[in-house]
Amino acid sequence: MGKTILKVQDLTARYGPIQVLHGINLQVSEGEIVSLLGANGAGKTTLLNCICGLHSAKEGTVEFDGQEITRIPAEKVVRQGMAHVPERRQIFSTLSVEDNLWLGASHRMREAGKQVILQEIDQIYQRFPILRERKRQMGGTLSGGQQQMLAIGRALLSKPKLLLLDEPSLGLAPLIAKEILQIVQEIRDQWGTTVLLVEQNAIGALAVSDRAYVLQTGTVMLEGTAKEIVSDSRVQSAYLGKAHA
Amino acid sequence: MDRLLHVNTISKSFGGVQAVNNVEFHVHAGEIVALIGPNGAGKSTVLNMVSGVFPPSSGEIRFDNRFMSTVRGHQYAAAGISRTFQNLQVFDDMTVLENVMVGFHSRTRSGLFGCGLGSGRSRREEKFMREQSYRLLKQVGIAELAEKTAGNLPYGKLRLLEIARAMAVEPKLLLLDEPAAGLNHTETAELSLLFKRIQAAGTAILLVEHDMDMVMNVADRIVVLDQGEKIAEGIPEEIQQNPKVIAAYLGQEEVAV
Amino acid sequence: MTEFLQYIANGLVIGGVYAIVAVGFVMIYNVSKVINLAQGEFLMLGSMLTVSLISMDIPYAAAIVLAILLVTGIGVLMQKYIIGLAKKATPLSLIILTIGVSILIRGIASQIWGKDSYTLKPLTGNDPISAAGVSVAKQSVWVVAAVLIILIALWYLMEKTVTGKKIKACSVNTLAARLMGVSPSKMAMLAFGISAAAGAIAGIVIAPLNVTSYDVGTLLGIKGFSAAILGGLGSPLGATVAGLLLGLLESLGAGLISSGVKDAIAFLVLIAVLLIKPTGLFGERSVGKGGL
Amino acid sequence: MLPKVKTLRKGVVVYLLLVILFPLLLADSYYHSVGVIVGLHAIVAIGLGLVMGLAGQISLGQAGFWGIGAYTSAVLAAKYGVPPVLGVMIGAIVPGIVAFIVARAIAGLQGYYLAMATLAFGYIVQIGIAEWESVTGGANGMISIPPLDIFGIGSSEVSMYYLVWGVVTLVLLFSLNIMNSRVGRAYRAIHKSEIAATSMGVDVAQFKLSAFVVSGMFAGLSGALYAHYMGILDPQPFGLHESIKFLTIVVVGGMTSIWGALIGAVVINAIGEILIVLGEHLPWLKGDIDTIVFGAILVAIIMFMPEGLVPRVRSWLMKSKGDTRSEIRSEKVEMETVS
Amino acid sequence: GGGGQPAAKQTKDPIKVGAVFSLTGPNSPLGVPEKQAVEMMLKKINDGGGVNGRPLEIVFEDDKSDNTEAVKAVKKLISKDKVIAVLGSSGSGPSLGMAEVASSEKITMISMAAANQITDPVRAGIYKTPHTDIHGTKRIYNYLKEKGITKIGILYDSNPYGSGWAEQLKKFAPEYGITIVADEKYGTKDTSMSTQLTKIKSTDAKAIIVAGTNPGPSTIVKEAKQLGISIPIISSHGSANSKFLELAGDSANGVLLVAGKLLVPELVEANDPQAPVIKEFVKSYSAAYNNAPDGFAGYAYDGLNLLVEGLKLSGGDPAKLGQALENVKYVGVTGEFKFSSSDHNGLTEDSMIMVEVRNGKFQIVK
Ligand SMILES: Nc1ncnc2c1ncn2[C@@H]1O[C@H](COP(=O)(O)OP(=O)(O)OP(=O)(O)O)[C@@H](O)[C@H]1O
Ligand SMILES: Nc1ncnc2c1ncn2[C@@H]1O[C@H](COP(=O)(O)OP(=O)(O)OP(=O)(O)O)[C@@H](O)[C@H]1O
Ligand SMILES: [Mg+2]
Numbered sequence A: 001m002g003k004t005i006l007k008v009q010d011l012t013a014r015y016g017p018i019q020v021l022h023g024i025n026l027q028v029s030e031g032e033i034v035s036l037l038g039a040n041g042a043g044k045t046t047l048l049n050c051i052c053g054l055h056s057a058k059e060g061t062v063e064f065d066g067q068e069i070t071r072i073p074a075e076k077v078v079r080q081g082m083a084h085v086p087e088r089r090q091i092f093s094t095l096s097v098e099d100n101l102w103l104g105a106s107h108r109m110r111e112a113g114k115q116v117i118l119q120e121i122d123q124i125y126q127r128f129p130i131l132r133e134r135k136r137q138m139g140g141t142l143s144g145g146q147q148q149m150l151a152i153g154r155a156l157l158s159k160p161k162l163l164l165l166d167e168p169s170l171g172l173a174p175l176i177a178k179e180i181l182q183i184v185q186e187i188r189d190q191w192g193t194t195v196l197l198v199e200q201n202a203i204g205a206l207a208v209s210d211r212a213y214v215l216q217t218g219t220v221m222l223e224g225t226a227k228e229i230v231s232d233s234r235v236q237s238a239y240l241g242k243a244h245a
Numbered sequence B: 001m002d003r004l005l006h007v008n009t010i011s012k013s014f015g016g017v018q019a020v021n022n023v024e025f026h027v028h029a030g031e032i033v034a035l036i037g038p039n040g041a042g043k044s045t046v047l048n049m050v051s052g053v054f055p056p057s058s059g060e061i062r063f064d065n066r067f068m069s070t071v072r073g074h075q076y077a078a079a080g081i082s083r084t085f086q087n088l089q090v091f092d093d094m095t096v097l098e099n100v101m102v103g104f105h106s107r108t109r110s111g112l113f114g115c116g117l118g119s120g121r122s123r124r125e126e127k128f129m130r131e132q133s134y135r136l137l138k139q140v141g142i143a144e145l146a147e148k149t150a151g152n153l154p155y156g157k158l159r160l161l162e163i164a165r166a167m168a169v170e171p172k173l174l175l176l177d178e179p180a181a182g183l184n185h186t187e188t189a190e191l192s193l194l195f196k197r198i199q200a201a202g203t204a205i206l207l208v209e210h211d212m213d214m215v216m217n218v219a220d221r222i223v224v225l226d227q228g229e230k231i232a233e234g235i236p237e238e239i240q241q242n243p244k245v246i247a248a249y250l251g252q253e254e255v256a257v
Numbered sequence C: 001m002t003e004f005l006q007y008i009a010n011g012l013v014i015g016g017v018y019a020i021v022a023v024g025f026v027m028i029y030n031v032s033k034v035i036n037l038a039q040g041e042f043l044m045l046g047s048m049l050t051v052s053l054i055s056m057d058i059p060y061a062a063a064i065v066l067a068i069l070l071v072t073g074i075g076v077l078m079q080k081y082i083i084g085l086a087k088k089a090t091p092l093s094l095i096i097l098t099i100g101v102s103i104l105i106r107g108i109a110s111q112i113w114g115k116d117s118y119t120l121k122p123l124t125g126n127d128p129i130s131a132a133g134v135s136v137a138k139q140s141v142w143v144v145a146a147v148l149i150i151l152i153a154l155w156y157l158m159e160k161t162v163t164g165k166k167i168k169a170c171s172v173n174t175l176a177a178r179l180m181g182v183s184p185s186k187m188a189m190l191a192f193g194i195s196a197a198a199g200a201i202a203g204i205v206i207a208p209l210n211v212t213s214y215d216v217g218t219l220l221g222i223k224g225f226s227a228a229i230l231g232g233l234g235s236p237l238g239a240t241v242a243g244l245l246l247g248l249l250e251s252l253g254a255g256l257i258s259s260g261v262k263d264a265i266a267f268l269v270l271i272a273v274l275l276i277k278p279t280g281l282f283g284e285r286s287v288g289k290g291g292l
Numbered sequence D: 001m002l003p004k005v006k007t008l009r010k011g012v013v014v015y016l017l018l019v020i021l022f023p024l025l026l027a028d029s030y031y032h033s034v035g036v037i038v039g040l041h042a043i044v045a046i047g048l049g050l051v052m053g054l055a056g057q058i059s060l061g062q063a064g065f066w067g068i069g070a071y072t073s074a075v076l077a078a079k080y081g082v083p084p085v086l087g088v089m090i091g092a093i094v095p096g097i098v099a100f101i102v103a104r105a106i107a108g109l110q111g112y113y114l115a116m117a118t119l120a121f122g123y124i125v126q127i128g129i130a131e132w133e134s135v136t137g138g139a140n141g142m143i144s145i146p147p148l149d150i151f152g153i154g155s156s157e158v159s160m161y162y163l164v165w166g167v168v169t170l171v172l173l174f175s176l177n178i179m180n181s182r183v184g185r186a187y188r189a190i191h192k193s194e195i196a197a198t199s200m201g202v203d204v205a206q207f208k209l210s211a212f213v214v215s216g217m218f219a220g221l222s223g224a225l226y227a228h229y230m231g232i233l234d235p236q237p238f239g240l241h242e243s244i245k246f247l248t249i250v251v252v253g254g255m256t257s258i259w260g261a262l263i264g265a266v267v268i269n270a271i272g273e274i275l276i277v278l279g280e281h282l283p284w285l286k287g288d289i290d291t292i293v294f295g296a297i298l299v300a301i302i303m304f305m306p307e308g309l310v311p312r313v314r315s316w317l318m319k320s321k322g323d324t325r326s327e328i329r330s331e332k333v334e335m336e337t338v339s
Numbered sequence E: 001g002g003g004g005q006p007a008a009k010q011t012k013d014p015i016k017v018g019a020v021f022s023l024t025g026p027n028s029p030l031g032v033p034e035k036q037a038v039e040m041m042l043k044k045i046n047d048g049g050g051v052n053g054r055p056l057e058i059v060f061e062d063d064k065s066d067n068t069e070a071v072k073a074v075k076k077l078i079s080k081d082k083v084i085a086v087l088g089s090s091g092s093g094p095s096l097g098m099a100e101v102a103s104s105e106k107i108t109m110i111s112m113a114a115a116n117q118i119t120d121p122v123r124a125g126i127y128k129t130p131h132t133d134i135h136g137t138k139r140i141y142n143y144l145k146e147k148g149i150t151k152i153g154i155l156y157d158s159n160p161y162g163s164g165w166a167e168q169l170k171k172f173a174p175e176y177g178i179t180i181v182a183d184e185k186y187g188t189k190d191t192s193m194s195t196q197l198t199k200i201k202s203t204d205a206k207a208i209i210v211a212g213t214n215p216g217p218s219t220i221v222k223e224a225k226q227l228g229i230s231i232p233i234i235s236s237h238g239s240a241n242s243k244f245l246e247l248a249g250d251s252a253n254g255v256l257l258v259a260g261k262l263l264v265p266e267l268v269e270a271n272d273p274q275a276p277v278i279k280e281f282v283k284s285y286s287a288a289y290n291n292a293p294d295g296f297a298g299y300a301y302d303g304l305n306l307l308v309e310g311l312k313l314s315g316g317d318p319a320k321l322g323q324a325l326e327n328v329k330y331v332g333v334t335g336e337f338k339f340s341s342s343d344h345n346g347l348t349e350d351s352m353i354m355v356e357v358r359n360g361k362f363q364i365v366k
């Protein structure tokens, strides 16, 4: 494993007066896939939002690639090489599929050049052929699963060092859901992109992860390698359901 | 058993996209039918047509011995159909309880002037709605959140809230679009139990869901769509073995489980 | 017959003005979903500043450029320090906010320039241009030219550049735009700057046709808003067509029916169009009931 | 649930005391006339609040209904000798009918398109009044409209005050009742998601329609009272300027609250009165400085409390009581720019 | 509103009078000079020992050019300040609203607004000083008759000022043998009137009468020129001021206007009874405010003087004031006022003159 690319220290966050994160500590090394598990409302989404600057943390620090980014707004953090596939997808509903993808690469336009990006978009189309078929359709009229593919494709186009994925398999057919997780692994293997993954499908997620954190009501309840987590009895009963019980 | 819902060769196209193509199936009273298929197969579109969001381009839908083509959107609730949404449509500035109370709209009558003047009926209905809504919240297990503003709930709880709100209509048929999305296994298992209870009380369910544990667990029958067409129909055991379904949707491993 | 042609010519000139104002509305709306009812004040500022600068013995052309730059700056500042800070405002309260800003600007203008009207001399000579019994002021040509230039420039920006895509992205989904590395507040400032500049240009090209004063912005703002809506809020082209149409309606209404009800006729047609096409002539793109 | 009802009652009692005592405490007919105007604005604003805050529909043409009410009653009384009391009632019904017809046509429009259509409606009404000279007196207007004289109380300033505020009270209670009822929730549901509301059985079109009709009636009622109070009418006050004033009142007071409309009317008029008094003492506050100040206040209120005065004050009070609900809600809006 | 400073040694109770002018809002270009004229005259009156030996005190209010505010203001003056008479307001709408209150409260009022309705029908105690549109109409029609013009087009602002004119123009046309062949209006804030002019041009009108206040008429004469309209344009007193010349520029040349004599003080004939009054007023106003008075200042000046005459006649008894004014004969800057029980304006069309713009200057016609 390489150097630490993301380091979260004593992070707290609140919505108004309600505190939802109580001192989170978390580290991700370059090239790792790390899963973030936890029940509904545990604070996974909030944590991701704090990391990328969509939500501003109350206390604590976030370090990314050696720089502190704690209260830097998302649009800047993204340009430093972090991509975030947010909860509920957030695609540009009235823009075409292709424009959605272009926007993913928009902040690299100057350095990379149009040709390179066209090629990259083509790679995304190869991975998700349905998107090529629908490239003129408005994003908002895609089916739920198609939208999810678009959101992931769009994020990949920013060539991130660190990719945050918030429930990428939500709403995907089993076949695709599995494929997405494989894709996550491929992305890491091909490009060395580091991934921080939030998933409800704990088994699937752990299968592709190196390490994992389990969040419970805003605190880290457990951390360890994927193997350790899978075999933890508390995790088994709470998150893995009957399949492993 | 009665045929509660009969979907008779309906199709829908959006511009050039043939989203649903001659799909036919039915749901009996008190039955749970699952509608599955790959992303973009047309499941939500079918659900939208059955719930009156838009009409089919061709074909017809019969519910409770009525042709639904002449029924207007807001009359579906009174007719006995209610639904939840894949992309949540919660009234997020109302409290959780109030959200459910809206569900009682079709079962109450007091009008603008009755409510404005505080008529006896409006007050009786208000009390009825409050009590019943609270009961429904208990049933789905979020009664303790009753007075919270709905918008502040986490995703999973919102799904439960939508179910409670849909139940308030006292539907004969409940349409659920991916109710388990975003829930973990434990929560999904609880939800399955809830559906069984709803079914036991006599409500039929048409369920769109990608979580095969849930589908196999609760569905009496399964209809499989692919690219807008029905490719299979049967009881869970049959569907799990159906090679077409495996190829298009489930994938090999799932069968092994 | 010549009257009829003259009505059309008159209508197109007024309509051109409405069109430029409407394009300003569309521009800001496209980025921030704000209807900036202070748009008319940009026109007023453009013409009044030009008048003032000329009276300070600054050459005509320089005064115009300077006035446009000043108004652009005011537009940017307005976004940065007022509209942009009202993050929690709903669209309805944003309407009131922009109305408040316009009252404020108008009030300040009346302190600076008083309530009197002023004239601005035409860009090129006073003589009318006539053909086939129809005559228009030479200045009208400038109005038409301004419409075309602004429209083409905007079309290029929105359709052919990445900045254009970024602007659209902000309008559709700000959160996602931020995740694409696009700063919505910068885009909004850009949009306000462009709208303000367009408004200032409009103010300057029309002032010589009649007069200008601290309160010319109000009515032009309303007319521009009408045209923006009639065209279908998202579309600069729609706004232009609708602006011209509105001008024609008023002129033909006054010419063929009655000058007392010309505005009523224009508004009735507007409502009628909305009844048939609820999102205007070139309706905004919407996903309708998709993606439920 | 129960505490809500209690605070409501407490609010109404305080309100009634203030309304009754005001003319006695400030026993000067000038203040009574200010009170009358505030009341007239409040009636319109409460109706507009129902349309905007509850049903989420914007109206930039409310002064149109106000004007129809005013002219209906004035013409009936001045030209046809109809007793003003009857005229006022008809003056409420006619705009209601107009609102019904207009809303049937335009209630299907969304957002700014609806705003434009209502604005256009307002213009058409104003032009119509000015052009229908034979009945309305055209741009020159009408004079000598008989005053309201109910129960022989006479048309003194105080009796007008109590009459107007009696109407305000009825309108207020009616609207408060609606707010927390089946109908009110249906409105709010439409506001959030028309599709979800429809699937719950809410007839969206009909509800939007009824909100417009009620607001049209309230505006007409106020307009009719205004006509008899002023004694003269011309088309000038019934234009966009006044519509915007009503809108401002509602937004400043807080759209989501019925009390907001009332408080908004008080606050906006109070600002006007304070500026008049200040102008007498601060010579530099002459000329149109007061419009600048007014514009600035408007901007400041929207910037710093976009949800409006009443919801803001309420959340302060709740916070001091340890209740945090509405605070969260305002926080939420920030994230909600989402789609 | 401050008020007059009573001279130091006067001990008697002041006579309290209210004045409502449009000091802000669209009518403020009217209201501000009106207030200035009143303030100037007030100082002079009190310096000269007041009225009937009592100092005069004037309480000023601003109606913001708004009817409702005007009504509120006059109520305030009556109930709080206990004034015995009111001057104002500048605009017709606010004046009519005030008149309603004043007549029901039996307070004397003198308005500075144009509308004929203020004094027609006559109401006890309600007066006005400006020329009405009737005078203007008759003056113009007399001129047209002399020139033998019988067919005209009219183009007027749709506001009360323009509409009032239109009403009189239409009413008196038959009496003078004139046919109105085009009847067009425009909105106060409209940016172009070309279409209305085109329409008039297409008729056989031999003259255009324009009724409106600035800037409308200046736009009209400019556009008329662009359209090549060559028939005479006659404009109402609403645009008879130097601003019109400035805004219309070259296009103003040849335009005829009907106006009060105050427009051209130096051209008033010496044997005119108004000549000394006008001269004196222009001198003192210019000295006080550094610019020449316009017609509005004149209306207010005459209004206050008329009120003072009335106070003198009634011996300061507020109850008799309204009646007493009917007997006042007074030569003012606006004209020679002869109030009577059937005429509360007291002017005739002789108080108006016709002027023509030549080389950017007003010249009296004939
Ligand atoms: N905008 C908000 N305003 C107020 N509270 C919020 C807001 N968003 C989330 N919360 C609260 O913060 C807590 C954490 O929410 P978060 O969305 O981070 O959880 P999560 O782990 O992502 O849940 P899920 O699995 O359902 O997506 C929850 O209790 C939720 O109610
Ligand atoms: N309004 C629309 N315009 C154009 N195409 C549409 C529209 N709505 C749906 N579609 C297309 O119709 C097809 C079916 O969509 P639908 O939402 O029914 O799929 P689904 O089976 O629910 O998929 P998922 O499981 O991903 O939610 C998709 O290809 C989608 O892109
Ligand atoms: Mg989450």
Ligand SMILES: [Mg+2]
Binding pocket: A143, A144, B043, B044, B045, B086
């Ligand atoms: Mg779907």
